[in-house]
Amino acid sequence: MTLSVISPSHGKDVEQSNTIAIELLPTFRSAISSEAGINSGDVGLNTPFADLGIDPFMTFSILEIVQQRIGVELPASLFRDCNNLSEIQKTLGHGADVNGHSLRSSNRPLVEEIYRESEHLVGRFAAEAGVDDFWTKVYPSQKQLVLAYIVEAFAQLGCFLDNEAPGTVLSTPSGILAKHGRLVNTLFDILADGGLVERRNGNQVVRTSQPVDSTPSVVLFERLIQSRPLHAKTHRLLNITGPRLSECLTGAADPIKLLFGRSTSRDLLEEFYTNAPMSVAASKHLSALFRRIFSIKGDECIEILEIGAGFGGTTKFVLDMLVDAGIPFKYTFTDVSPSFFKEAKNRYANIPAAAGCVVYDVLDIEKTPPEKFLGRFHAVLSTNCIHATKDLTVSSTNARKLLRDGGFFALTEFRTRLYWLDLVFGLLDGWWLFKDDRKHCIADESFWKTSLEASGFSHVVWSEAIVDGQKPNPQVYFACTE
Ligand SMILES: C[S@@+](CC[C@H](N)C(=O)[O-])C[C@H]1O[C@@H](n2cnc3c(N)ncnc32)[C@H](O)[C@@H]1O
Structure with a gap:
């Protein structure tokens, strides 16, 4: 095909x-x-x-x-x-x-054509997912909560922002592990965005005259949970690490244990990738495009590979769609870590499709893929994974090697920074692995386009639809092999 x-x-x-x-x-x-x-x-x-x-x-x-x-x-x-x-x-x-x-x-290319034709549906998916008022109704309170967690963490580390006179030059609070240097720099960016500090002469951080909001984070958190229940689980995820930020920064608490060591935390992570309004809007968009593209084709079995499938948030939507549309498929669920396979196997054991249509394999997308995968797939998809690799071009070049001629790469990635992500995933090494020209692991559309084109893809498309004043975030990119 x-x-x-x-x-x-x-x-x-x-x-x-x-x-x-x-x-x-x-x-x-x-x-x-x-x-x-x-x-x-x-x-x-x-x-x-x-x-x-x-x-x-x-x-x-x-x-x-x-x-x-x-x-x-x-x-x-x-x-x-x-x-x-x-x-x-x-x-x-x-x-x-x-x-x-x-x-x-x-x-x-058909893929590009279909993407453009579906542009008007982005707003509908956002509304169905409940994210169409996120930027005006949720984001400001979310940002305020993040700011409170940082202010409290700094105070616990001996840096009391409310006591610092305007004009005081601030330094990194003591006791923070060296490996968190890039995160601390990002925390200063967030404080600057909140008006509490400003950057001078490049990197100098100076306290401004803006008073610190003294509302405790615990109060802001409860308010947010009550007022925006649809986003409650996302904020509960933030609430795992937010109140423990200073301990995570000094090494007194282990963020990996906090996030992955308990089933309640893992459930919140899975819930975020699968059911958080932003994830749902993107997954609906992606699966609608897959449905369109593959419905045009005949009875040939479609081979799809997912990179960094992890908790399977996107997988669920794509598999449900393939089954619903009656599209014959073989789905290769991969991740660099096989620890996700047991749960995924249980989850997809009984999907009403041909036996063996979902297979599981380890794949590290930073390395040249194994021979058995080369040039094989009609579509390769990846959600919230490639950003966590050192070089977007190297990883995307490897992703391209998996595709047969005429195949396409579907990529879902945040397009702008959301501060709460820094307070959760920013505590993990993977967030800061990047060694390409990025300033932060989250890259915008033009960076992705350049990286994907440098990897040999053509016709890189994404959505320009504006919902609640912003383009979709995460953004869904499609890149074609020809
Ligand atoms: C943020 S999670 C996304 C999970 C999943 N895509 C979802 O939507 O449920 C990132 C995933 O990428 C995987 N990952 C990280 N580095 C990778 C690499 N080099 N190759 C393949 N997978 C990787 C992680 O193990 C993790 O499961």
Whole structure:
């Protein structure tokens, strides 16, 4: 199978399409009527498709039906370029001559095309996940809580920000382990963003005149839990390490033990990757794109590999979708650590799909993948993992090696820093492994584009949709092999 293009070479030629265009109307009418659930008599030649309730996803099903019936591949851009049946008739009737929107010129990668067509759904996924008011309603209180944890930790380490006179130059509180140097620098950034300090002459940190909010973190935490219950489990995860920040910084407490050593903490981690509103919005977006892309293809078994599958937050959505859509698949669940496999095996033991369709294997994406995986997969996906590797280009180059020609890499990664992540994952070594040109392990779209293109990918796409004033975070990137 190749996912690369829809081109006339797959179907019949343009001349033939001219004749076909004349005969196409009844086929389009019937496909529209069945997909939109309306009478074919209501599908007027000049009725705008939007008035018939046709959304971009529906247009793919309509095209598929028509293509199957007439045995000719049509441009995936047809519905984007045409607003009613009359325009479709004209476009197909003129074949290659209409404004360049021709069967022959429609050789843009299918993956990119589908991504663009789905852009309008990002807002809906955010609303369904409950994250469409995050930046205005949740983030400010979350930031305030993070600030309180840092102020309290600094006080426990002997640096009382409320006692420091404006203009006082602050130094790193004593007793902090050297390995947390980059984290401490980030904590100063957060204090600066909160207005409590400012940076001078590059790295100097100076206390400002802004008073410290004296509300204890425990009060802020309870308020946030009560007022934003949908995000409660995410904040409970933050509350594992937040109150213990000073101990984690000095080594008196072990963040790995705090986060992974108890089943209640592991449950909160799994809950975050699987059900946190931000994760759900991204997973819904990703699975909808997978569904679209793979539904266009026939009965061939789709091979998918997930890198750093860990708690399986994304896996769940993708597997549920594949089963629901009846797409035959083989899913290779990988992680650098096999410790995740036991739980994952239990979780997916009874999915209603062919036996052995989910397999488990160790894969370190910082190393050249083993021979058995090379050039094998139609899709490789990875959520919140590649950022934790030393070099995004090296890891993405390895990911590309897993793909067959025409395959694609689907990557879900935070696009901007969220301070609470620094207070949880920033305590772990993996957060600070980066040795490429990043300033922080979280990279923005332009950094990812550069890294993915340097890894040999083309057509790197992501969402520009603005929800509550921001682009999706995490962002879902798709990168094609050709
Ligand atoms: C933040 S977790 C994400 C978990 C998972 N993607 C989810 O959504 O549930 C990151 C995962 O990446 C894995 N990981 C870290 N470094 C890796 C590497 N070099 N190669 C493969 N996996 C890695 C970790 O073991 C961990 O399971």
